[in-house]
Amino acid sequence: MSTLVAPAARTITAAQAVAVAEADALGAYGDLSLYRVEVTPTPDGWRVCYQLHQPRTAGGGPHYLIDTTTGAILDKKYYQ
Amino acid sequence: MDAPTADELRVHPVVVAAFAAAWADSFPDDRALRHEEGGYIYRNPTSGEVSVRRALPGNWGSLSLNNPPLVRDAFLVATYHTHPHPIAEGFDPDPSAHDIYWADDSGVPWFVVSELGIVFVGPSRRIGGLVGNPGYPK
Numbered sequence: 001m002s003t004l005v006a007p008a009a010r011t012i013t014a015a016q017a018v019a020v021a022e023a024d025a026l027g028a029y030g031d032l033s034l035y036r037v038e039v040t041p042t043p044d045g046w047r048v049c050y051q052l053h054q055p056r057t058a059g060g061g062p063h064y065l066i067d068t069t070t071g072a073i074l075d076k077k078y079y080q
Numbered sequence: 081m082d083a084p085t086a087d088e089l090r091v092h093p094v095v096v097a098a099f100a101a102a103w104a105d106s107f108p109d110d111r112a113l114r115h116e117e118g119g120y121i122y123r124n125p126t127s128g129e130v131s132v133r134r135a136l137p138g139n140w141g142s143l144s145l146n147n148p149p150l151v152r153d154a155f156l157v158a159t160y161h162t163h164p165h166p167i168a169e170g171f172d173p174d175p176s177a178h179d180i181y182w183a184d185d186s187g188v189p190w191f192v193v194s195e196l197g198i199v200f201v202g203p204s205r206r207i208g209g210l211v212g213n214p215g216y217p218k
Contacts (some may be wrong), residue, residue: 058142
């Protein structure tokens with residue numbers, strides 16, 4: 001006999017995930033106006049990436065993995 | 081004359097001095113003033129002279145290398161920029177995906193100066209040699 005376990009509900013919306021990421025990113029980077037935010041649902045959580053969009057520009061922005069049920073930051077990378 | 085390789089450029093005295101100046105001007109030890117700096121490296125195909133031009137100062141996490149100035153009788157052979165934010169504050173000192181993409185796209189090596197030293201991404205030397213467009217070859 002097997003027991004079916006319902007998958008955890010996704011209680012954090014994309015907008016809420018971005019808000020969590022932004023709060024951290026502002027503390028680390030200050031100004032985020034040069035970045036475009038990309039939000040992607042993944043099996044591990046919301047992937048929130050701040051991407052530069054200017055051509056031939058060196059640099060990078062913060063990237064996050066946000067838990068879809070708690071909104072906790074599971075992983076983050078500060079690129080430069 | 082062939083375009084110099086990244087390995088040749090990284091030990092050239094003019095380039096070494098440019099890396100050091102950019103690093104100092106990035107204020108890596110001052111969180112309030114810290115920002116990216118960098119510029120462009122050129123070679124004159126007749127004399128072999130290597131020269132540099134600074135880009136306008138960047139900001140906290142980026143630096144535009146989109147407009148290399150023309151240097152008379154010389155070709156752009158590389159760019160350089162700093163990653164002044166420290167590992168101790170959670171920053172990655174390595175070249176970003178953005179750095180790698182645009183270095184490959186540009187056709188010249190892109191040097192990155194960080195607390196770990198100096199690395200480059202992109203081609204190992206200017207694509208196509210010292211001919212054609214004196215700025216980016218692609």
